[in-house]
Amino acid sequence: MNYFSRLPLFVSLILTQIIQFPDLLLGQGLEIVHIEGVCAVPNLPKGFERFNYNEMTLEGRERGLRKIGEIKTFFTRKNVLEESGFVSLEAELVAVSDLVEIWVDITEWNIRVDQDDADQLVIAFELETPSGSIDPSKGILALEIEYFGLPPDVDGNGKVILLILDINDNYDEETNPSFVSGYFDQADQVSDTHPQTSGNVADILYLDSNPGNKRRDEVLSTASHELQHLINYNYDRNEDSWLNEGLSEYASKLAGYQGRGFGKFLSQTNRGLTVWDNLLQDYARTGLWMTYTSLRLGLDAIKQLVQDDAHGVGSAENVIKSFSPGTSFPEFVYEWTIANLLNDSAYGYKGIELPSIIPQNQYFQLPINGVPGSVHSYASSYHEFSGGTELEIFMDFFGRQDVKATIFTFSAATTVAPVVLDANGAANIELPGFGNEFSRAILMISYMDDALDSVSYFYSASGIGGYEVVELSNDDGETDFFIKSFDTPSVSVASLFNSINTPSSILSVKVFMGSNDPISIQIRDNGINSNFIFEKRNITPAINGWTEINLESSEIVVSAPTAVSITVADSIIIGYDEDSNGIGNAFIKTNNSFIALSNLTFNNGQSIDGTWMIRLLLRQDIEIDTTSNSETAIRGDDWIEFEYSDGVVTIPYTVATEGEVSLYLYDILGRTVQSWREEGQKSPGRQHQVFWNGKNAFGHTASSGIYFIRLMTQDDSAVKKLRFIK
The missing domain is CATH 2.60.120.380 (Jelly Rolls)
Known part of the structure; x- marks a missing residue:
C-alpha cells in the first residue's frame, strides 16, 4: 500500500441533510437541516521533507504557466475518510487570477459546476469577502496572506490551486447525508520523485461539488479554514493540533463566514484547552480561545502564532510574552476562563456576544x-x-x-x-x-x-x-434535526406550556438553535396570540446546542398556560423533535398570527406534528420553618464555633421527655466522626452537655470544616451545625 495513503488529512466534514419543502400550506418555506462538522489532524510522517522549490528543474517550474482549457491529471484520495490510497482524475483549468487557479474535474464541469461557480470562487478568494469580514474589500487568500503569512508555494508558481471535485466521502443524499466539504493534503507538499508519494507537488485545496455546489458559503468557510492549514504548514508542519485548528477556526470568522459556534464548549467547559480529540467541543474551545487572543493581544499576535517556530504551549508562551509582558500562559488562560463567564468590560470580548456558560x-x-x-x-x-x-x-x-x-x-x-x-x-x-x-x-x-x-x-x-x-418541556430531549425557514423576511416559532396552574417565577428559557444569528424571545401568558408581557432581544445563541437565557432578574410571574416565542430577523434554524407530539404546543407565525404547526404539511404530504426544542424553567420557593416547639434541642447560637486551640467545645442540650440520649457528630459527607451515648435517664427541663476535643473516634485530629451534631431520643431529634477550625 502506498505509504502516503496513511497520511492524515485536514478534512472538514459537514454532516448535513437538506430536504426542501417549499410549498407548505400558507406559503411558509421550511427545510430540514442536520449540522455538524470536524476536521482530521494532519502529520507528515518522519523521514519525509517538504519539497524545496529551489531544487526544481526549469521544466518543473514551467508547469506553473497554464492556459484556460488545459487538461491536467491530479491524484486524489480514493476515500478521504479511510486509508485507501490515491486515484487519478482529469481536471480542466477554467479560471486563473494573480493568486489562484480553478481546476474542475472534467466529469463535473458544466454538470454540477459551471463558469459562474468558478468566477465566484475567484472573486471570493481574491477580490471580496462577506460584510462580516475584517476587510470585505479583500478575498480569502489576500486576507490570510496579510494576517497569517504566505503559503508554501511548493511548485513555485505563486498560486493556490482550488480543485473542485466530487470528493470521495461516501456521501449519499438518502442514506448518508454527511459530506466532506474540503481538505488540504500534506502529500502534495513532498517531491513527486519520491517513490512513496502520489502527491501533486502543488499548493492545493480540494473543494466538494456534490453537494458542495449547493452550499457555497459552507464550502467557502471550509476553504478559509483549510487555507490556514496550508499556510501554517509553511511555517510549522508539526504544530500542535489544538493551536493549528484554533487558528483555522478563527480564519473562517476573519473572512466573514459563520463557521462553528462556541456553545458546544460553553456548555461543557471542563475540558483542557490543549487537549485534542477531534470533537466538536474541541473546535469550539480552541476557536473561542483564538478569538479572545486576537481581541486581547491584536492581529499581529495571531500572525506570530502562525509563524512562531515553537509548538503549542511554547508558541503561545512566546506570543503572550511579546504582546503582554509579565503575563504567563497559565495566567492568560485563567483570565480567559473568567472572560467566558463575565464577558464584561474588564474581562470580555469587546462587543462580541457569547452564549452563556452552562455551569457544571x-x-x-x-x-x-x-x-x-x-x-x-x-x-x-x-x-x-x-x-x-x-x-x-x-x-x-x-x-x-x-x-x-x-x-x-x-x-x-x-x-x-x-x-x-x-x-x-x-x-x-x-x-x-x-x-x-x-x-x-x-x-x-x-x-x-x-x-x-x-x-x-x-x-x-x-x-x-x-x-x-421545574423544567417544562414538550420534547423528549433529543434533537432529531433542525428546521430552517427560507424566503421569509422574519419568522417566529412558539411553544405553549400548559401545565402551569399556580403562580410561578420564570427563571430562564432554553432553546436549541442551529445558527448563532441573533434571536429575540417573547413571553405570552394569555393565549398563543396574545400580546407578549416580556421581550428580550439580541441574544446570540449557541450553534447545535442548548442556550439558556437567564430571566430571573426580570421578575416575570405567570400563573396560566404560557407561550415562549422565538423570533429571528431573517431565517430561523431551530431544533425539532419529530418523535414527540407537538399537537397543541408547537406553533409558527404566518400572516401576523400563530397557527398550530400540526396544521401544516410538507409538499410531499408529510405532516409536521413534532415539537420545537424550547423549554421553560420555573421557580417555586420552599418555605422553611425554623421554629420548633420541642424541648429536644441543642442549645446556643445558630452555629457552634470551635477552634482547636481552645482544647474542647461544650455542646449543651435539653430533652422534652425523660429517657436515654445519643449524640452523633457527622462530617459533610454524612460519615460519623464521633458519638456519645448518655447513659441513664436524662430529665426534661434541665440542661445537659457533652464535650468534644476535636478528635475522631480513632484519636486523630479532625479536618477543618463544617460538621453536624445530631441529638436523638426515643421520641425526638434535633440537629445543629458546628464549624471546626484547626
Whole structure:
C-alpha cells in the first residue's frame, strides 16, 4: 500500500441533510437541516521533507504557466475518510487570477459546476469577502496572506490551486447525508520523485461539488479554514493540533463566514484547552480561545502564532510574552476562563456576544452535601448557587496549592474574589450577604498547569432554604434535526406550556438553535396570540446546542398556560423533535398570527406534528420553618464555633421527655466522626452537655470544616451545625 495513503488529512466534514419543502400550506418555506462538522489532524510522517522549490528543474517550474482549457491529471484520495490510497482524475483549468487557479474535474464541469461557480470562487478568494469580514474589500487568500503569512508555494508558481471535485466521502443524499466539504493534503507538499508519494507537488485545496455546489458559503468557510492549514504548514508542519485548528477556526470568522459556534464548549467547559480529540467541543474551545487572543493581544499576535517556530504551549508562551509582558500562559488562560463567564468590560470580548456558560452544577437549595470532582489541565469548571441564605462553602484540594478557586457574586455590581487556601489546600468561603444583598454566586475551580491531566477537589455548602426548579418541556430531549425557514423576511416559532396552574417565577428559557444569528424571545401568558408581557432581544445563541437565557432578574410571574416565542430577523434554524407530539404546543407565525404547526404539511404530504426544542424553567420557593416547639434541642447560637486551640467545645442540650440520649457528630459527607451515648435517664427541663476535643473516634485530629451534631431520643431529634477550625 502506498505509504502516503496513511497520511492524515485536514478534512472538514459537514454532516448535513437538506430536504426542501417549499410549498407548505400558507406559503411558509421550511427545510430540514442536520449540522455538524470536524476536521482530521494532519502529520507528515518522519523521514519525509517538504519539497524545496529551489531544487526544481526549469521544466518543473514551467508547469506553473497554464492556459484556460488545459487538461491536467491530479491524484486524489480514493476515500478521504479511510486509508485507501490515491486515484487519478482529469481536471480542466477554467479560471486563473494573480493568486489562484480553478481546476474542475472534467466529469463535473458544466454538470454540477459551471463558469459562474468558478468566477465566484475567484472573486471570493481574491477580490471580496462577506460584510462580516475584517476587510470585505479583500478575498480569502489576500486576507490570510496579510494576517497569517504566505503559503508554501511548493511548485513555485505563486498560486493556490482550488480543485473542485466530487470528493470521495461516501456521501449519499438518502442514506448518508454527511459530506466532506474540503481538505488540504500534506502529500502534495513532498517531491513527486519520491517513490512513496502520489502527491501533486502543488499548493492545493480540494473543494466538494456534490453537494458542495449547493452550499457555497459552507464550502467557502471550509476553504478559509483549510487555507490556514496550508499556510501554517509553511511555517510549522508539526504544530500542535489544538493551536493549528484554533487558528483555522478563527480564519473562517476573519473572512466573514459563520463557521462553528462556541456553545458546544460553553456548555461543557471542563475540558483542557490543549487537549485534542477531534470533537466538536474541541473546535469550539480552541476557536473561542483564538478569538479572545486576537481581541486581547491584536492581529499581529495571531500572525506570530502562525509563524512562531515553537509548538503549542511554547508558541503561545512566546506570543503572550511579546504582546503582554509579565503575563504567563497559565495566567492568560485563567483570565480567559473568567472572560467566558463575565464577558464584561474588564474581562470580555469587546462587543462580541457569547452564549452563556452552562455551569457544571447548579444548586437551588441549601445545604449541599459533599461534592467530589476533578478539573482538567488548563480548564475551569463552574458551580452556581442561586437559592437560600447564609451560604458558606467548604473547599478542599487535598493539600494541593496549584489549583485556583474563585468566587463570583452578582448584584448591582459583579465581584470577583480569588479564594485563599490554607496550608492544607482547603478554605472556608463565607458569603454573609447571600440571599439578601445578592442571590447568585458562582464558584469557579481552575487548574492552570499540565503536570497532571486533572486534579481532584471536594466541596460542601451549608445554608438554609432555597427553591425548587421545574423544567417544562414538550420534547423528549433529543434533537432529531433542525428546521430552517427560507424566503421569509422574519419568522417566529412558539411553544405553549400548559401545565402551569399556580403562580410561578420564570427563571430562564432554553432553546436549541442551529445558527448563532441573533434571536429575540417573547413571553405570552394569555393565549398563543396574545400580546407578549416580556421581550428580550439580541441574544446570540449557541450553534447545535442548548442556550439558556437567564430571566430571573426580570421578575416575570405567570400563573396560566404560557407561550415562549422565538423570533429571528431573517431565517430561523431551530431544533425539532419529530418523535414527540407537538399537537397543541408547537406553533409558527404566518400572516401576523400563530397557527398550530400540526396544521401544516410538507409538499410531499408529510405532516409536521413534532415539537420545537424550547423549554421553560420555573421557580417555586420552599418555605422553611425554623421554629420548633420541642424541648429536644441543642442549645446556643445558630452555629457552634470551635477552634482547636481552645482544647474542647461544650455542646449543651435539653430533652422534652425523660429517657436515654445519643449524640452523633457527622462530617459533610454524612460519615460519623464521633458519638456519645448518655447513659441513664436524662430529665426534661434541665440542661445537659457533652464535650468534644476535636478528635475522631480513632484519636486523630479532625479536618477543618463544617460538621453536624445530631441529638436523638426515643421520641425526638434535633440537629445543629458546628464549624471546626484547626
